[in-house]
Amino acid sequence: MNGTIATQIEVVRTKMIQSGIGFGLGSPTTxxxxxxxxxxxxxxQRIDSKKTRQRKIIQ
Numbered sequence: 001m002n003g004t005i006a007t008q009i010e011v012v013r014t015k016m017i018q019s020g021i022g023f024g025l026g027s028p029t030t031x032x033x034x035x036x037x038x039x040x041x042x043x044x045q046r047i048d049s050k051k052t053r054q055r056k057i058i059q
């Protein structure tokens with residue numbers, strides 16, 4: 001996992017869990033954090049996919 005993205009994912013995930021516990025799953029803050037987490041995970045998956053394709057080309 002890319003360190004920077006992985007760290008961001010963990011920070012946002014923790015904030016989202018805390019928000020969900022404190023304010024509820026339907027709160028605007030929890031939903032915003034969930035959307036931010038989704039975006040970060042999508043970025044990570046794109047990066048990982050590119051690395052996988054590059055490894056296949058090299059082999």
